[in-house]
Amino acid sequence: MSSIHIQGGRLIDPANDIDETLDLWLQDGKVLAVGAPPKGFSPNQVIDATGKVVCPGIIDLGVHLREPGQEHKGTICSEARAAAKGGITTLICMPDTLPVIDTPAVWELIRRRAKACGTARVLAIGALTQSLEGEQLAEMSALKQAGCVAVSNTRRRMANTLVSRHALEYASTFDLPVLLCSEDPHLKAGGCMHEGAVASRLGLPGIPAAAETVAVARDLALTEHTGCRSHFHTLSTGRAIEMIRQARQDGARISAGVAIHQLFLMDTDVDGFNAACHVDPPLRTQSDRDRLRKAVSEGDIQVICSDHQPHEADAKTEPFPLTAPGISGLETLLPLSLKLVEEGVLDLATAIAALSAGPARVLDLPLGRLDPGRSADICIFDPEAIWELRPGEMASQGKNTPFSGWEFRGQVTHTLFEGRITWSKDS
C-alpha cells in the first residue's frame, strides 16, 4: 500500500491543539505518525511542505449535490473534483436531490457513485420528512442505519409547529442531529433579498430579518422542549446569533453554522440587480455581517460552510427575482476563510477548526483531526500564493460565483483523501 511522508510543513491540527512545524507519515490511507518518524518506515512518496500549512481536510457541512436529478447543474464527480481542488475531503450533502434522500435506496445510489468518483468522501443528511413535504416523518431510523449522519428538511417548509415538534422528538429518539434552516415561510413570502434600504430602492420584494429570528426562536423552544441535538445551519442575522448565544449559555445542546459568503457580502452587493449575489438566506446588513464574524471568532458559530449550490448559466440569466439563489462555493471556502485571517477577524487555527474539527464535532464524526490512526484526509496550502478567481477555471460545473476577479492569498497545493493525492496544483 501507499506510504507518504509530508515533510517540513506547519502542521495545524486544532482538535489536538497542534500548531508547529511537524512531519506527517501516512500509510494505508491512515495517519501513521506525527512528528517523530516511525521505525523502519520508508515512504514511497515524499511531499515537501516547506513553507506550507498542513491541516485536516476540510469538511463542508451542507452542500447541495445535484445528482441525482439535476445533473445539468453538477454531478457528484464534478463537484467531488471541485472539492478536492478546494482542499475539501468530506462533502456532507443535503437531502434535496431529486428524488430526495428519504429512503436508504437514494442514499445508496449517491454513496456508490461517490465511491466510484473517489476524490472526496460524501456523507448524507437524510430527509426529516417524506419528500421534504413537511407532513409525514421520513424513516429516520432506516436512514441512520444506512449511514445518514443527520436529518434536515432543508429550507422547505414544515406543515406546522406540531409536525416540527414530532420530527425533532423522533430524531432525538435515535440521537440523530437535526440540521435546521430556520425560516418562517409566511414572512419570507415572495422575497428575494434582504428587506431594507436597498430592496426598497430597487423595488425587490424583501425578506425581513424577522423571517429568520421568528423561526430561530421557535426552533430554540422546540429544541429545548424535545432535547433534540439541533444545528442551526447558514444563519444570516445578528439577532439570531444573540438568541443562540443566550441559549448556549443556558446550556442548550446546540451548534450553529454560517455560509462563508455571509461573512463578506452584504445587501448592498445586490445593487445593480447582481444575480450572483442572489442567495438564500439573503445577504443582510453590515451590522449582521460584523455580528456573524464576531460569533465565529468567539465560538458561538462553530462551523463555516460553503452552502455550495452550483447552477447552470441559464439559472442566473434572468431578471433578478427569477434567478435561482445560490453560489458555487467549494473552491472559495478556504480562500475566503484565509481572507478572514488576513483581515484579522480570526486566527488561523480558529479558521481551520471551523472548517474541520468544528463540523466533525457537531455531527460526531471521527474526522477533522490528524492523530495517528485517523483517516489521512489532509489539505496542504501555500499561505503566500496570490491568485485571482476566474470562473472559467473553476472545477465545479457551476460557475456561479460573486467572487469573480477577487484576489486571494493562500492556495491549495495538495489534497489527500484517505492517503491518496486527489488534487495537486502542479499536476
Next chain:
Amino acid sequence: MNAQIEQTDAQGRLRHFLSIEGFRREQLERILDTAESFAMLPGRQVKKVPLLRGKIITNLFFENSTRTRTTFELAAKLLSADVINFNVNVSATAKGETLLDTLRNIEAMHSDMFVVRHSASGAAHFIARHAAPGVSVINAGDGRHAHPTQAMLDMFTIRRHKGDFTPLRVAIVGDIQHSRVARSQIMALNILGVTEVRVIAPRTLLPADVRSLGVHVYHDLDQGLEDVDVVIMLRLQKERMDNALLPSEHEYFQLYGLTGERLKRARPDAIVMHPGPINRGVEIASEVADGPQSVILQQVSYGIAVRMAVMSMALGGGAGEQQT
C-alpha cells in the same frame, strides 16, 4: 456581466432609460425641455415629425397594459418610427422559453429600440445588459422597481403648472410599497430639487427604511397635506385587502381618500395628480378627480410628448432638441 448599466454614452447622451436613478438634474431638465418642444408643436397637441423615420421600435410587453403601450405606440408613430407590438403571453414563457430566448428571437427583427414592461423588478436592466450593442431600452415599468417615463410625464405636468421645482412640497399618497411609479417619482423630485417629498400611507403600504429614499413619512392624511403644492394619489390594488395589508376599501377611503374637504389643507393652488387608472371612491372622490385642481387628464396627453422626447433622444442623439 454585473457591471452597472450606463444609461448615457460617453458624451452624456441618452442610450437607455431604465431608471431615474443615476441621472443629474440637467439631464432630466433636458428631457423635459425636449418634451416641451413636442408639446408646443402647432396643431392638435402634437404633430407628426420625421425624426425617427426608418427606425424600428418594438413594444415588448410581458404584462398587460393597453394604456401605456398605446401611448408609447402613438409617440413612436408621431416620430415616424415603425412599431412592432409584441405582447408576450406570460404563461407561454413559463413553458420554457426564457426571457433571453424571447429577446434573441425579437432581435432577429433588427429593432433599434425595445420598450419593455415586465412584472419582475430589474427586467429592463436585464434586457439592456443582454441586448445587442446599439439597441436602446426604455423601461415601461418593471415590477416594483421603476417607471421612469411615467415619473417624467408627472414632472412635466408639475413644471407646466408650477414652473420652478425648488420651492415645492409634494405629497405622494397611497401604496408606495408596491408602486414603481412612486419610486421613480420620489427619485425625480429629489433630483430636480424640490423642498420636500412626503409619503402618506399606513405602515403596511410603505417599504422598509422608506426614509432612505429621501422622503418625510406621514400616516395622517390631513397632516401630510398641510401646505403642499402637489398631491399625487396612487392607485390602490384590490389584492392589498386579500394580503391582509388593509382591512377594507371603506376604511382606506375614510383615512386616505382624497376629498374636497381634505384638499383644503393643501395650498389653494395645489394640483392633484394620479397616474391612472383611478378608483373613484377608493383613493379619490369624484369631486376631486373631476374638480378644478385635477390635472389627471393633462398627464395623459403630456405622456405622449415625454415619451417622444425620450425615444427621440435615445435614438437620435438629442434630435428632439433641434426642434427648439
